[in-house]
Amino acid sequence: MDINEFIEKFAEIFEDTDRAEFQADTKFKELDEWSSIMALNVIAMVDDEYDVLLKGDDIRGSETITQLFEIVKSRK
């Protein structure tokens, strides 16, 4: 699993946020476009692309994209 690929797929979910804003240490919940619906989309993307079932608690417990990536990686 590659972090850059994960960031890419993560960024694709968003419509208005500039691609450059998505970095490994981006605190995604601080993005203007972040919402509870975005959280559902992230969970669905991870299910589709990585076959890993995240729960709301995983999103809650992660601040940066890297932290979320590590959770997904640990469950592969």
Add this chain to the structure above:
Amino acid sequence: MYNPYSLENKTVLITGASSGIGRATAMECSKLGAKCVITGRNAERLNETFSLLSGDGHSQILADLTIEKDIETLGEQSPVLDGFVCNAGITTTKPINYIKQSDMDSLFSVNTFAPVILTKTLLKKKKLSKDSSVVFTSSIASETQAPGNSIYAMTKSAVATFSRFCALEFASRPIRFNSVHPGMVNTEMTDNLIFSKEELEADKQRYPLKRYAEPKEIAWAIIYLLSDASAFVTGTALKIDGGVTL
């Protein structure tokens, strides 16, 4: 003792009886004197429900309602019924951008198509007696919108719609058909949702009664619709939602 809500001398088939609302409904029906025919697809959990029933004369039939042959067999093995609780259901949380055909196939299969085919099968095999009552488990999702819930909501509004058509077509028998529409209920299905405990706690605060339902609180509404107390009620949708749709 005078009790128009009694289920004495009534035989009731309950699908999805291995957990949640189905299990609670079987248990409460048995307490009110019904002979229960319970069905589910997990032998161990179905047997657990069976062991929790009060009184005797109950039976259990293992069936996977997504398999048409199992529906046929269930229809054949079922005794003549005074009540049918068409309750088995599954859910998923998918935002619209991630909906897949396979998600729709599995949810519609269990939540909508199986109820239609099983109802038809019981009717054709004359297993629903004159004056019997059928209750479908729908959901307030059929009229409310929560992100990620579109597929589940479509399946549940479809089954409520089917219930009204049955009510009309079989009124002359008479067989009554109604649906119950719970809000969130404390079941495994709710526990297994992707939402965090904190999110669920916050959601409970949206309910005027400040909590989710217990499964038996849905069972009691189903029992009303099965009993003679609702003899003039057909084609209705009964909300049991702690006021959340107000």
